[in-house]
């Protein structure tokens with residue numbers, strides 16, 4: 001999980017969190033060999049699925065529950081944090097960056 005396709009460097013949780021999750025990610029630099037890599041297609045699919053799931057929660061589930069606005073905001077923020085801090089670092093896979 002999260003291995004560099006060039007040097008086989010295994011990304012640590014911290015590197016994945018700071019170097020991938022919390023960044024706008026079009027291409028990423030490997031912390032060891034400095035080669036450009038990008039998230040694999042599967043990772044991007046996971047990304048969309050998770051974002052859609054969070055959006056569904058926010059727009060469908062929360063209004064149905066009739067919760068206070070602050071509670072909905074807290075839950076949405078909580079989900080986003082879980083997604084960035086837990087889901088992404090444990091599912092990310094990298095591939096070589098394709099130059100167009």
Ligand SMILES: [Zn+2]
Pocket residue numbers: 004005006007008009030031032033034035
């Ligand atoms: Zn590398």
